[in-house]
Amino acid sequence: EAGVTQFPSHSVIEKGQTVTLRCDPISGHDNLYWYRRVMGKEIKFLLHFVKESKQDESGMPNNRFLAERTGGTYSTLKVQPAELEDSGVYFCASSFVGPYPNTEAFFGQGTRLTVV
Template sequence: EAGVTQFPSHSVIEKGQTVTLRCDPISGHDNLYWYRRVMGKEIKFLLHFVKESKQDESGMPNNRFLAERTGGTYSTLKVQPAELEDSGVYFCASSQVRALPWGYYEQYFGPGTRLTVT
């Protein structure tokens, strides 16, 4: 079974430019999450999709970030315009109900996209 994939693995852009990150979740996973770790900080939640709907976007830092999940499959995260403080690693994760008595949703993470804004 293919895992969560993210593209690109690394992106270097100049301040003010636009970058679009892509995430392909595990097939059949309705839940899709975006997280990021900026330099020296902890991994922070950005937003959560259930199929194509945004369930929780409370972690999105500002309106320069736009996430979409058309058709409930892959997702994109666009940063426009990028700022220096956006540099970091962006992780995508997906989940479906795991076959445990309490219905725990194990999240499967992709390898991340390292974004460098210069």
Template sequence: EAGVTQFPSHSVIEKGQTVTLRCDPISGHDNLYWYRRVMGKEIKFLLHFVKESKQDESGMPNNRFLAERTGGTYSTLKVQPAELEDSGVYFCASSQASGSRYNEQFFGPGTRLTVL
């Protein structure tokens, strides 16, 4: 079974440009999470999808960030326009539907975003 995949693995853009990150969760996983680690800081939660709906977007830093999950499959995270402080590693994770006693979150390899 394929794990969580993310694309691209690394993106270098200039300040003011737009970047779109993609996450493909494990097939059949309803829950999809985005996290971010800025250099030297902790990994922080950004938002949580249940299927195509945003369950919790309390961690989204500002309105330059837009996350979508059309059809409840893969998700995209767009940063527009990108700022220097957006540089970091963006992780995606997925887990099975609610109802289980414990749902493991499986992480992808991350996308390293560098804004110059």
């Protein structure tokens, strides 16, 4: 069974450009989460989808970040325009809905974003 897939694995863009990250969750997982790790710091929660609905977007840093999950399957995270401080590793995770252990999250390998 395929795990959580993220691509690209690496992206280097110039300040001011737009980048779109994609996450394909494990089939059947209605929960989808985005996290980010800025170098040397903790992995921080960005947002949580249940199917196509945003359940919690309290961690989104500002309105340059737009997350979507059309049809409740894969999700995209767009950064427009990118700033230097957006550099970091973006992780996606997915899980079933319900009480724990249903919500045990499985993580992708991450996308390393570098803004220069």
